[in-house]
Amino acid sequence: MPATLPTASQTKSLHLLRSLLREASCLPDAAARDYFRRYIVARFKAYQPKPNATASFDVQAVEKYRHRSFKRRHIAIINGRAAQQQRKALKGLNFLRRANQGEGACIQKVLWLTYGRLGRRKYALLDELLKPDPAWPQGPAPLQLLYRSNLRCLQYFEAPNARNAAHGSHTIYISKQYPRLRAVITAQCQKEASLHRAMKRPYITTPMLNTWEQPMPIRRAVNNVRRWYAETMTRLLPALPTAEWDSIEAMSKGKQPIGFAKRRAPAVRLSPQPASDSGTLEQMLQRSLAMDKLSKADRPQGLDRPRALTARYMQRLYSRLLTLSCKLEYDDARKQWNAIWGEPRKNTRPDSYTTPVDDALFAGVDAKGAMPKAPKRKDKTAPLVQPRNEDGEYMRFPFFAEMLPETHPVRIELDKWKKERANARAKWVAPGGDAS
Incomplete structure (x- = not known):
């Protein structure tokens, strides 16, 4: 067939x-x-x-x-x-x-x-965190017994803690049966690492009474826990395998080469054929009149325009990825899991040049290489005497006062004030000294 x-x-x-x-x-x-x-x-x-x-x-x-x-x-x-x-x-x-x-x-x-910060692999890594400790005794979760519900999200929490009872609220922590999940959530809250909004706290704070000062209904208490769990799982950045996290750290610091793809050589036609007719006139007219919108890959522009993929550029991207990733290590001394997060890349300055040189080359400069400024001289200019009237207020003269005749009252007041200023200046200057 x-x-x-x-x-x-x-x-x-x-x-x-x-x-x-x-x-x-x-x-x-x-x-x-x-x-x-x-x-x-x-x-x-x-x-x-x-x-x-x-x-x-x-x-x-x-x-x-x-x-x-x-x-x-x-x-x-x-x-x-x-x-x-x-x-x-x-x-x-x-x-x-x-x-x-x-x-x-x-x-x-x-x-x-x-690397599981988004998408399907993130939930695959979350499955590893949600596995309970095998040494923990089997049994129903305390929150499921308290709320009389078999909801899956309730099994990851401990019984409510009444240490905030004075404020009218309970505190619910992640169960110690899931130590890896508890370690990652606690460390992420401390580091404030997140793709968008950071998690506020690694525990739930739920009120004990409702608006009518009555005990909180079970249904609403369950919904509060379910809502916090859904929001936390959305913002949670799961831990990567240790080998994968170490590889990202090594590539971000330049200790491991970047796995660039080898570009293939363009194909060369062995027997090129002459270009044939591109179709009928109607087909050529339809292709010419078509107004297909080009994608951003065909019309790059703006700040995100294409650039060369160099090793230094990829190291910066891996450094950013490392701050959003962690790995889990077990501490035998304390019998607990520790989440180790990547540190942001800092701009390291080169070491100062300490080769011995001639002292005359840097004579007259301080330790920072700058010319020291001369100390400012104290101003010995006599303070100007401001004119005052009988009421003790400052006197003001118009700009044309000096152009007035000498018999004018304003001109007489101005000349009188000038004499008082000259006498005060002569008294302030020391004998044989200079006022400037």
Whole structure:
């Protein structure tokens, strides 16, 4: 039976898949190339008809990145969502193109998706934090017993603490049965690390009474805990594996080379063909009149314009990523987990030049290399005597007072004041001294 030819929609999907895989293979991070390749293949396989399915790829890799949830869709859903998913794939293609061109915001988001600060891998890392301590005794959570509810989020908390009872509120902490989750939340609140808004506190503060000064209803108490849990899990930055965190730190400090992709040489046609006619006149006219909007990858502009992907530029991005990541280490002495967060990159100044030189070269300068200023001389000028009237108020003369005749009353008052000022100045200056 001859194979059926692919439809126009299937052909477009194949072109998008190849273009996405091509752009994913050029990302400037080795882990990002592997992550996006598996993500793209898994997403396209979810919308592949079952008769066209092939053997599944590496099962261990699927479990590592939690792509198992991409369940294959029904044929009716595939046909109904084909155009929508193609537009979504085209948007992702332009995003990867902008990242490969060096746009900072796109590369940063690629790193966040790869290392679990956003997206699907974040929830895969959260699953590791939500695992209880095996040594902890099995039993129902105290908050589930108190609130008489089997809600899953209630199992991660201890019983309410009444140490704030004087203020009319209870405090609920993360249960010690989940030490890793408790350590990460506490350390993140102390570091104030967050992508957007930081977490306020590592515990819940819930009121004991409602508006009518009655005991808080159980339903509302449960909703308060559920709301805080949902908000915290949204802002929580889960811990990375130790080897992965150490690799990011080494790349941010230049101790490990950046995993840039090797650029392939452009293809060269061995037997170039002469350009044929571009179609009929009607087709040429339609292509000329088409006003397709270009993507940002085709019209780069603004502050996020493309730039060269250098090792120094990637080190700054890894340093920013490191401040949003942590690793967990177990302290045998204190029997507890410690979350170690990355420190921000500081602008280090070069060491001062201490080679011996001739003293005459820097004569007349201080330790900072600046010329010392001469001390200011005290002003020996006599203070001006301000004219006052009989009431003790300052006298003011118009600017034309000196032009008036000597018999004018204003001119007489001005001459009198000048004589008083000259006498006061003569008394202030020491004999043989200089007033200037």
